[in-house]
Amino acid sequence: MKIQDVLKDKRFSEFSLIAGLSGAGNAISTVTVIDTPDGAKWLSGGEFVITTAYMLKDDEEALLAFIHTLHRRKASALGIKQGRYIENIPDSAVSLADNLGLPLLLIPQKFPYADIINPILSELVNQQTNRLIQANLIHTKFTELAVSDASIPDILATFMSIVGVPAAFLDFETVQIWYSDSDSSLAQHLQAERILSHRDLDRTRYDLHLIANQSRSFGVLIFEKGVLERETEEESANALLMQEKDPGFKIALENTTTNIILREQTIISNRQVAERYKGLLIQDILIHNIKSETEIHNRAEIFGWDFHHGGIVLEVDINNIKQRFKRNFSNNTSKMLEEMSTEIFDISIREILKLYPNAHYVKLSDIIIFVLSIRPKERKLMEKNIAEAFSRIQRCIINIPFTISFGIGRYYENIEQIHLSYQEAREVIRLSYIFSWFNRILYYEKMDLFRIFLPILDNQEALEACRNCLQPLLDYDRKNGKNMLETLQVVSECDWNLKLAAERMFLHPNSVKYRMEQIGKLIHRNFREHSDRLFLEIAILTYTMSKKLPDWTE
Template identity: 25%
Template structure:
């Protein structure tokens, strides 16, 4: 029982509290009579001590100092309080003693002299026994409720409601790593509020009470190797929880841990299916839209006819244990999905065969490369665990997304060359690369051929349709060190004609023949064409 409950017993109606501003919520585990000078040696934590004051009446000592010494002993032994009969041996409690006890928040009660010890002890012991019996019954009821819960195979929402019923307090269950949030009753606290609350809880504690917070919450953390994984939040906790309430919370925590493992196993299998699907797209294995649609349905991914960006992210997590590394990377994926679900809806996230993070992001009017980069940088800062590097390929249909993967890898390779810092993402888009496309490609010759196909073929096709001479103009322009005058002389045309033709080339290819970086790409492309198709070059040159 608590002291405040003890004072409500009929036998304690005439008892008064002498100390000021003391905690009357202290637990009383028993009541002990002290009337022997050396009796304090047998005091136990939680005991409430009652005395006539006789042990302090030694004529050879200062009884006031002796009383203060006793209070020090009681405080050190964590006793709950002291009751003194005043009127027989002690006429009053000196103010010095009361002040000392008040400063140390230790209750001293004035007991009427006329009461027999049995009048005080029996009601307290009876109350404690009855309360213990009630606590045992309520604890047994808790176990029976949880047994029924497990027998009926109910889920986490039912668990939150059960805990709410057993404690009569609002409950929230938050599993961060699996992106699960449940309340009972609903809407008593928001998810954002819960996340803010958890940031104030030291990771080395299992539970923490925020007394001054408006929700007066008790937060029971659920951790995995000192990493926060989930929490049970109990609201409106004004005093210490009852034993059966603590039992209910721990039973719930055990079930939540088991559910986390079950859901993680399912999520791991599901993630493995997504990873396999991503690998097939990466390797260009899927050849028909019908197969693509079927495989996407198997992983419950809704696809459209829009183009998609492929994004590759990589980081060094410094984990030596392979199991912990996989667990941490899976947790990162869960957090990525949560962070991007609103800004980049429908994004498919997984791993490739090199254990890099892969994102397939659908293109629409709102989703641009700049938006993707901004949202990914925001995401990395919230992870607060490592330095990330990334690359974004250009947008392609899903059946051609292999090209975007290759481009994303080239951009990722380029990002590795740049300095980055903790909690920061260094990311580049393939579309902003120039000569780096060749330098950081895994197959520079193949990339050179791709550039030739991508840019020169458009020029050649234009020449065929318009009977123009853009290709030869570009070649001569580059051979003459980008001189308009020398090119005009070599082709027997006006220099303004050269400028016009270069403008058309810029519009057709997106590359600027007058920009030195783009000139390098054109030179590389022309070299590939000359090496692989010398006869075609001869025809194109008009020889």
């Protein structure tokens, strides 16, 4: 019940509103009488205050202070019995009530308090009873939905049937949108837009209500603009103030939120169980924990999978996220990084499955491993399709401060050999960190030269030989502040052409010649000998690939 409802009531037709019209919509929580100087300090908000103004008679300043106090205590209105102790309300009081938006009513002296209080309280009790009845009906409807494991569209349709407002729900993980009414203007607008993430939703066009519990955000309810209103800046920026046209709106929204959370938790739980068992099969295939090809096909058949066309491994790596975790370790940062990596994973999964619906995957720390089984006729377009999927993922994560790389092994006709493709995909991702080849697609088949050198990095004897060859230059550069090793690298890259190397380093050819003579003496190598030049090229490349290894430059 609001002040404007009191003024419209025929029983109070003799009441007159002389100030504070802008506050006529103030809700009334109760009616109270104050005739003592300190009575206002007990107000808790929403009271329609009635007074004879005994404590204010002949004191204009006290009346103004009283109006200020009522406004500060969030009273809904002030009613003064006219003629008992105050005949005329001062202009200053009228002006102040107008400025504060506090309705100021004149009440004829003939009205007993009981004739004011009882009808209003009776109406408040009736309204509250109706709200409780409505709340119980709403709760019953949504309880039935929860018990019957109703779908999200059913939940949304029930919400719409209660409040008459169409709604949609965007799932953060799948980026799928469900509607209360697929024919509504809201649904048509959303279907016409390219929604790849909740960030794509136009906040000037839609109202959003977050669906979340303490541990997880599931998605957002979407409404046409104006259904929800933001609270004032003094209050929580994340909360939402429901329109009061329908008192059941907030109750229906709360029940819808609860039901969607329950439904989402069930979906996620079922998905996690299924993914766990599927992930175990993929892991067994990748690490070759399989007795035979027949075992793979038998286990795959349980999930409706078909590996008869062999497969290839595609690894999605979030570049340098582990280093970011180590550098910025804190609960807040870890949660933020985890949320970002989860979003990247979800987008990657969505785009790869959109490209190859029969792809299978397993999440391992900061990577996702996909096994793609592609028919022979479709393999010609594989690189083109993967490149397009990679570009789509890049566009979707443009606002996330991380990039990704694809590491792709070779295709094997026998699924039992897929572990080799996995090892190859891992090797090219390893190369991407050695050479900082981030934000790109890396195919093992196109890394012939670098693949030759990968085994050297795991061979201590080979590393020792390369280290012993270049260590004198590293020591010399460190001691004298020179760059002999860099000179040797540039000359080697220029096919041992001193003039070309001098141009690249902006030096005189004689300076490069002199440096090379010094280098030859330091490392005891003859640059005219083909075998020495070949060994130096191998040592330099090995150094480039392994300079991040411990003790290499110590």
